[in-house]
Amino acid sequence: PRKIILDCDPGHDDAIALALAHGSPAIDLLAVTTVAGNQTLAKVTRNARAIAATFGLTGVPIAAGADRPLVGDLIVAPDIHGETGLDGPALAEPTDPLDARHAAELIIDTVLAHQPGEVSLVPVGPLTNIALAARLEPRITERVGEVVLMGGAVGPGNRTPVAEFNIWADPEAAHIVFGAPWRVTMIGLDVTHRALATPQVRERIRALGSGPARFVEEMLAFYGGAYRTHQGFSAPPVHDPCAVAYLIDPTMIATRRAPITVELAGAATRGMTVVDLRGPTPAGRHRVALDLDADRFWDVMIDAIARIGAD
Numbered sequence: 001p002r003k004i005i006l007d008c009d010p011g012h013d014d015a016i017a018l019a020l021a022h023g024s025p026a027i028d029l030l031a032v033t034t035v036a037g038n039q040t041l042a043k044v045t046r047n048a049r050a051i052a053a054t055f056g057l058t059g060v061p062i063a064a065g066a067d068r069p070l071v072g073d074l075i076v077a078p079d080i081h082g083e084t085g086l087d088g089p090a091l092a093e094p095t096d097p098l099d100a101r102h103a104a105e106l107i108i109d110t111v112l113a114h115q116p117g118e119v120s121l122v123p124v125g126p127l128t129n130i131a132l133a134a135r136l137e138p139r140i141t142e143r144v145g146e147v148v149l150m151g152g153a154v155g156p157g158n159r160t161p162v163a164e165f166n167i168w169a170d171p172e173a174a175h176i177v178f179g180a181p182w183r184v185t186m187i188g189l190d191v192t193h194r195a196l197a198t199p200q201v202r203e204r205i206r207a208l209g210s211g212p213a214r215f216v217e218e219m220l221a222f223y224g225g226a227y228r229t230h231q232g233f234s235a236p237p238v239h240d241p242c243a244v245a246y247l248i249d250p251t252m253i254a255t256r257r258a259p260i261t262v263e264l265a266g267a268a269t270r271g272m273t274v275v276d277l278r279g280p281t282p283a284g285r286h287r288v289a290l291d292l293d294a295d296r297f298w299d300v301m302i303d304a305i306a307r308i309g310a311d
């Protein structure tokens with residue numbers, strides 16, 4: 001199995017990414033770290049611990065990280081994720097204690113405790129913790145297998161006409177992450193907007209009948225309503241598990257090499273991911289995701305949820 005650290009801001013789709021990482025036999029989840037984004041750090045950390053309790057995820061360290069972006073103010077997303085950051089289902093009382101380390105320290109310790117190339121990072125929130133870890137211990141940027149992040153877009157954004165939320169929320173951090181020497185694969189909106197929780201998908205999840213499946217369905221009920229009201233989607237896109245899915249089976253997501261830079265200065269374009277798709281594919285450390293096999297994605301996702309229920 002692929003060893004990963006999931007850095008997240010749960011968040012409904014973050015919670016579904018956690019379900020996939022925990023349930024899939026192809027993933028070995030080494031640590032979970034949290035970052036302010038969809039809601040405040042206190043709320044998303046509480047949510048991560050509640051999700052862990054619901055999914056029976058024990059013995060995996062959870063550490064809290066940055067409570068704001070590197071530059072500027074924290075702006076959260078209650079329109080999509082509610083006041084708690086995970087509105088909808090009743091949240092369980094956390095069982096395991098929070099790890100005492102800062103998320104950046106837990107990331108560094110975990111990467112250095114493994115062989116070069118063994119651990120991959122899967123950031124599915126603003127990139128603040130990942131940037132801090134890279135600055136604090138630059139050796140990790142040579143040692144991480146790859147960074148597979150949910151964020152950015154080739155086409156339209158969702159927070160602004162050209163910027164996706166995770167990149168827009170901390171563009172300086174994203175700039176650091178794309179500029180570091182590790183391999184980065186960007187799973188952006190072009191792909192995640194194809195991972196739609198349709199009524200058919202939700203029926204398959206409901207039919208599993210387990211507690212974790214019910215929890216996922218209750219999240220999708222709130223999240224689907226929010227996406228309908230605020231973004232005009234008839235079925236909600238589950239962004240974050242797409243990054244985990246890529247590590248489970250990279251053939252599920254079509255990618256190509258392309259240099260990516262993050263716009264920091266533009267008055268109308270701050271937080272935009274500028275993806276250079278011109279000409280023949282260059283060598284380089286960046287890949288961009290372009291397409292998703294949605295049927296296979298949901299098969300893998302539903303199989304993972306079913307395994308959690310069977311634990």
Ligand code: BDR
Nearest residue numbers: 011013014124165166239
């Ligand atoms: C991203 O923003 C958050 O609201 C989601 O959790 C996802 O990580 C999508 O733009």
Ligand code: CA
Nearest residue numbers: 011014124125
């Ligand atoms: Ca997220």
